Amino acid sequence: QGSGGEATARPRGTMSKYGRMRDGKTGLTKWLLQETHEDHDATMEHPYMKTIYQRKANLAAYTCYLDSQRAMFEAIEERVRAHADHPVLSRLHDPGLERAAALRSDVSFFVDTVLPVVDCTAGTPVDSTPIAIGPTAGARAYASQIEADEVESVELLAVHHMLQYLAVLSGGQFLKTQLSKQLASDGVSSPAGGLSFYTFETVKVAEGSKFVSAYMDTFDQLPFTISRDAILACAKRVYASSLELMRECHALAPIVPTDDSPPAAPPQLATSPSLRLTLAELAEYDGVRNQRILISISGRLYDVTTGAGMYGPTGSYAKFAGRDVTRALGAMDLSEAALNDLDWAPESPKQAKVLADWEKKLGGKYPVCGELVHLASAISQDVKSTTKRGGASANPAATTAAEGAGACPFSGAAAASGDASSCPFASAAPAANKPAEAGECPWPFVFLHDVAGGLQPKHLWKNATAVAVVVAAAAWAVRLAL
Numbered sequence: 099q100g101s102g103g104e105a106t107a108r109p110r111g112t113m114s115k116y117g118r119m120r121d122g123k124t125g126l127t128k129w130l131l132q133e134t135h136e137d138h139d140a141t142m143e144h145p146y147m148k149t150i151y152q153r154k155a156n157l158a159a160y161t162c163y164l165d166s167q168r169a170m171f172e173a174i175e176e177r178v179r180a181h182a183d184h185p186v187l188s189r190l191h192d193p194g195l196e197r198a199a200a201l202r203s204d205v206s207f208f209v210d211t212v213l214p215v216v217d218c219t220a221g222t223p224v225d226s227t228p229i230a231i232g233p234t235a236g237a238r239a240y241a242s243q244i245e246a247d248e249v250e251s252v253e254l255l256a257v258h259h260m261l262q263y264l265a266v267l268s269g270g271q272f273l274k275t276q277l278s279k280q281l282a283s284d285g286v287s288s289p290a291g292g293l294s295f296y297t298f299e300t301v302k303v304a305e306g307s308k309f310v311s312a313y314m315d316t317f318d319q320l321p322f323t324i325s326r327d328a329i330l331a332c333a334k335r336v337y338a339s340s341l342e343l344m345r346e347c348h349a350l351a352p353i354v355p356t357d358d359s360p361p362a363a364p365p366q367l368a369t370s371p372s373l374r375l376t377l378a379e380l381a382e383y384d385g386v387r388n389q390r391i392l393i394s395i396s397g398r399l400y401d402v403t404t405g406a407g408m409y410g411p412t413g414s415y416a417k418f419a420g421r422d423v424t425r426a427l428g429a430m431d432l433s434e435a436a437l438n439d440l441d442w443a444p445e446s447p448k449q450a451k452v453l454a455d456w457e458k459k460l461g462g463k464y465p466v467c468g469e470l471v472h473l474a475s476a477i478s479q480d481v482k483s484t485t486k487r488g489g490a491s492a493n494p495a496a497t498t499a500a501e502g503a504g505a506c507p508f509s510g511a512a513a514a515s516g517d518a519s520s521c522p523f524a525s526a527a528p529a530a531n532k533p534a535e536a537g538e539c540p541w542p543f544v545f546l547h548d549v550a551g552g553l554q555p556k557h558l559w560k561n562a563t564a565v566a567v568v569v570a571a572a573a574w575a576v577r578l579a580l
Contacts, residue, residue: 166343
């Protein structure tokens, strides 16, 4: 798919159900993202990024940001090309990903077309000194750091490659949307001309998340000889350099971003305000089949409709829409297997913290609107109380752990093997060789919301028995009447 013909090695493959393991450890990319998630969040929440999110970027300062990125990507791409035959870098090198030429085009577009006609003085320092276009000191320092990392180990170039390109392929797509809208509102007639940085000819927008997932899987398989500690230290330097660049650009035009405005009321549903959805029902709320967009985390439903730019059909996180993303967020795993994995639970204190941080972050931005029923793993009492405070029902669905122990899936009452006497719904424990399916509503209650599901062949004998009982009862009633 890359533009370099046979020399291009596009990432391939998908991660296994529980994530690829190396030497008994979590897959390298998942581990690295977990260890640096706070560094990542610091860049996402930086005031300079928020001015772009809110379409208030000073375009002269932004042009400096682009030219700084140009200097940084030129340094990366020059060194990676020099080692294109290296066992590690050869798997990642793809001329179709290179950004330096696109950045040069964007800088020229802003300098020649935008800045002469758009007022960029708002928010500049008190002395109103014109902003000189060019890479910042931090960007030049980053280019020098790449050379130093290359001297330490050529393999560290792969860390720069992964973090920089995946940032543009994921979060960069949201920046593109916001910048395009700002340019249009500023009267720029051809905004697409200044957004080449975020446009990849070899990666379709709708397939961006798949490409990122495949890239991460390829990264997991690279034959690194350096330690994880060295890789982590390099990643933290990359994030520190990104923060410094943002600080410098923000200082050029210190616009203070406004607080997030209250989210608009989402479209109303013809159901109770506190929703209870199965996975199959949740899938309907993906921004396509239904304009409302919901996701599920730890049994709670979040209405992310106001974030359609990120969760909608063309957003960076479109694959999350209408799905349970607990494992995807907690394990920092973008593979398809990490979605709707109701059996997953944090495997370490680090994963538990990452998940809690995501819940806190999203819970502060999007409303909790209900719960995912028949969650396959137990929901802690803390999650229950938090859900109740968020406005959702405080009675999450019973778990398959209870079902597997022979408990009623509604009341939780224990039942002896093969004995339904303790279950008020007369539902015996499932046979040992026929475990209950995660997310499946038990018969006959499935008829309350899914008639077709209740008529499935696996329920044939139950339905036949029920019909026979009804017919017999009707015949008996007729006889009594006569």
